[in-house]
Amino acid sequence: MPRIAPLEPPYxxxxxxxxxxxxxxxxxxxxxxxxxxxxxxxRKFRAGGLLDAGPLSLRERELVIDRTCALAGNxxxxxxxxxxxxxxxxxTPEEVAATAAEGSAAPLWSDAExxxxxxxxxxxxxxxxxxxxxxxxxxxxxxAQVLEMLLLCGFYRMxxxxxxxxxxxxxxxxxxxxx
Numbered sequence: 001m002p003r004i005a006p007l008e009p010p011y012x013x014x015x016x017x018x019x020x021x022x023x024x025x026x027x028x029x030x031x032x033x034x035x036x037x038x039x040x041x042x043r044k045f046r047a048g049g050l051l052d053a054g055p056l057s058l059r060e061r062e063l064v065i066d067r068t069c070a071l072a073g074n075x076x077x078x079x080x081x082x083x084x085x086x087x088x089x090x091x092t093p094e095e096v097a098a099t100a101a102e103g104s105a106a107p108l109w110s111d112a113e114x115x116x117x118x119x120x121x122x123x124x125x126x127x128x129x130x131x132x133x134x135x136x137x138x139x140x141x142x143x144a145q146v147l148e149m150l151l152l153c154g155f156y157r158m159x160x161x162x163x164x165x166x167x168x169x170x171x172x173x174x175x176x177x178x179x
Contacts, residue, residue: 003166006033018046029080030168031159050155055144062089063113064120064152066099070177071124072160079174086175100177112140116149123153 011019011028015036019028028036036042054061062085069078078100086096098106104117115136122133129137137146170176 002030002034002168004034004037006030007036008033011036015042018042022046022049022051029171031076031163031166034166034168035162048155048158050148050152054148055142056148056152057089058085059089059091060113060116060145061148061152062086062091063099063116064149065156066091066096067103067117067120068124068153068156069160070100070103071121072157072164074156074160074163075177076163076168076170076174077156077159079176080171082175083171083173096175097178115140119149120153123150124157 007015010016018036019032022032023029032042035045050061056064062081065081066078069075069081082091082096082099085091091099092108095106095108098108099117103121104114109117119129119133119137122129134146137149141149
């Protein structure tokens with residue numbers, strides 16, 4: 001049973017409109033329906049969204065999001081992202097599995113991808129990057145891309161807090177962590 005009851009249809013017109021814009025015809029996720037119970041929380045959450053086409057490629061963005069969610073134990077958001085974005089991001093099943101398991105240590109990644117994953121892992125561990133770790137990122141990514149990566153890590157760590165705090169059940173059809 002959800003800790004905060006999500007909205008049920010029919011939704012207010014403005015809420016339905018925002019769901020339609022995000023979900024593109026699919027039913028809204030329980031996370032969205034729960035956050036939308038508070039107009040302020042829903043507005044703030046949508047304002048912080050990073051699902052638009054930013055300076056990182058879809059593949060790079062999804063590697064950061066998937067690894068951040070996996071490190072936080074957020075199977076809910078990891079599974080939603082894998083189900084929706086893994087194929088468009090051209091992530092192989094082995095790469096998807098590695099985002100939830102060995103991460104940057106997997107031998108699958110390019111140097112740039114490994115550096116991106118290492119940065120996400122380091123931020124998860126200590127919420128900071130050393131000068132050397134930041135320089136390693138800058139060898140592959142420009143300032144806008146590094147800022148995007150940092151924002152993605154922070155935003156999806158926040159999403160992990162919300163999902164874990166609410167103890168949301170996994171979405172039907174979403175991917176699952178390996179047993």
